[in-house]
Amino acid sequence: MPLSPEELERIESLTLAHYDGQAEDFWAATRSHDVSQNIAALLAHIDAPPPWTLLDFGCGPGRDLRTFSQLGHVAIGLEGAPQFAEMARAYSGCEVWQQNFLSLDLPAARFDGIFANASLFHVPHQELPRVLGELRTSLKPGGVLFSSNPRGEGEEGWRGQRYGAFHDLAGWQALMNSAGFVELDHYYRPAGLPLDQQPWLASVWRKP
DSSP states (O other), X not given: OOOOHHHHHHHHHHHHHHHHHTHHHHHHHHTTOOOHHHHHHHHHTOOSOSSXXXXXXXXXXXXXXXXXXHTTOEEEEEESSHHHHHHHHHHHOSEEEEOOTTSOOOOTTOEEEEEEESOGGGSOGGGHHHXXXXXXXXXXXXXXXXXXEXXXXXXXXXXXXXXXXXXXXXXXXXXXXXXXXXXXEEEEESTTXXXXXXXXXXXXXXXX
16 A cells, blocks of 8 residues: 555654754764765766766765765755754864755756665655655766665665665666666675675666
């Protein structure tokens, strides 16, 4: 059965409340995470001359936002959790838009690249085609979207106080292709481990 507007609102509000309530602990646990492979995967596929305008979609406390800025790019964060948005502004010095994933208000053809690291899996499956379409519209022609999400086999639901939708490669490819993206690359993380010890699916896509 499709999720009702009331159920979608509950999913969004409880998930964001979880992150708000755990903001400091989350930052302490993730601040030193090495996602340089993911950042490089996005930047390597952008064809326009730098510096680039980049959207960190679900920027959290601003770790990667700051990295993009320090590399000389115009980095803008988007974050739904108010605590994270405040932390990201303070840590990165960048502009951060406080927007919920299910009610985005994005400018058209603004970004050379979108970095969606551990964020899109919070969008319920039924809403993903719309959200992916909005992200595609916000990219310039030829722009690139990077995503990394915990992989699964199509399951969806609550894990504690967070809601998530988990996709295998074929399912994710079908969603992205239907949204009008062309695949550039995909890989599993952490690198160098057997597949059953690589819970993250990373992929890179272009807007034609």
